[in-house]
Amino acid sequence: MPDLEAQIAYLRERMSAAARRADAEMQERRMRRPPPQGLSLAVPGREVGTPAGVHYESVSVMEGSRRHGNFEISRLAALPPDLLAGITEGEAPAAPPETWVFLDTETTGLAGGSGTCAFLIGLGRVTADGFEIRQFFMRDFCEEASQLHAVREALAEAQVLVTYNGKSFDIPLLETRYRMSRARPPFGSIPHLDLLFGARRIWRLRLDSCRLTELETQILGHERDDDIPGELIPKAYFDFVRTGRAGKMGPVFLHNALDIVSLACLTAVVASVFRDGGRAELRHAAEFVAMGRWLRQAGRLGEARELFREAVRRNLREDLLFRTLWDLAAIERKLHAPDAAVSIYADLASCPNAHRRDAMIELAKHYEHRERNLPMALAFTEEARALADDADLRRRRERLLARAGQNGAPRLEF
DNA sequence: GAACCACACGATAAGATTTT
DNA sequence: AAAATCTTATCGTGTGGTTC
Secondary structure: OOOHHHHHHHHHHHHHHHHHHHHHHHHHHHHHOOOOEOHHHHOOOEEEEEOOEEEEEEEEEEEOOOEEOOEEOHHHHOOOOOOOOOOOEOOOOOOOHHHEEEEEEEEOOOOOOOOOOEEEEEEEEEEOOEEEEEEEEOOOHHHHHHHHHHHHHHOOOOOEEEEOOOOOOHHHHHHHHHHHOOOOOOOOOOOEEEHHHHHHHHHOOOOOOOOHHHHHHHOOOOOOOOOOOHHHHHHHHHHHHHHOEOOOHHHHHHHHHHHHHHHHHHHHHHHHHHHOOOOOOOOOHHHHHHHHHHHHHOOOHHHHHHHHHHHHHOOOOHHHHHHHHHHHHHHHHHOOOHHHHHHHHHHHHOOOOOOHHHHHHHHHHHHHHHOOOHHHHHHHHHHHHHHOOOHHHHHHHHHHHHHHHHOOOOOOOO
């Protein structure tokens, strides 16, 4: 294959030609770009240069005395260093809040793959006297390399990275952006907490949706005015790049900043709930149920029982109440409190609800095997059959009748 | 010893949800 | 529209105990 070297040389030449063409295109773009009009008026900030070019950065600070909804910003700096230690992916060391970085991006779309890029990357940081947001913006696609470079530098000291759905959206997207500009993604070694899943565990049953903006209003009590909806953001950016008019970028930066502040405040809330198993932080009955289910699933049955009982004590909406009583009974049994379970089954069997029939069956088992009271077992079996008969129940009835007959007990007919 | 019952545990699959 | 979880339900399978 004498041509191999020639082929390699040919490919090399083609590749570098392509790279030259891409660079030239970038250069030309830079020249052709309409000068951004009023960007620094719409978004206070400045042009920043890096070894990879230039981009635009904006820094804003929230004083510790400010509130975000009902959340005091100064609480952030007071959070314990080990707050996130147990709940990140990739063992986070105990690290003070000042070393956590909250990340959120605004992108040119929702589609994954390589066609989407993050034109705005916002990083939030807890400071001694408040909360600081740094936003890295590409005024045009030719500024991406510089923007990514600056973000890498800003992440250098981060001990924990916090996002909302970042595990499946922001981080993979940024990773491909770094690779596209022939750079290594800076996330590899940073322990990552995706708050979405913890938030869902807590509020799934209380709220219809666990989107970040929903938690912001429902949990933090913050109302946004003039917020730009997420789905309009890609178009706003394309318009800016095409026309250079910065009018719509102000709301986009604000949207990004608010997402980051909310993310930070919610991190404090979610992590605190998990820290004490939910007892001190929770208020709503549905939250107790959700946390109880999680504790049960994690094998912490004693705590799960405690939260289920608390949920039932509070005003639990009906669709959750009966299901929770049913689950609570199962836990009582596992924790060797069969009497508590039976009393719950009796309640469930005495009023119309989704578990009424199953509760009757549990009572039938109880009376057959524990109390050895065959007439009672038979009675509950028949009650259950009256609600809905099936082969299992008929077999149960036959067995009970046979045993009752064999024992010489008075034969019962139904 | 055979048949049955109740229960615990683990694997697995399906479905739902979030991000711009 | 793409990808990554998390929940929940649903199966087997093994165990221990009881009844005939």
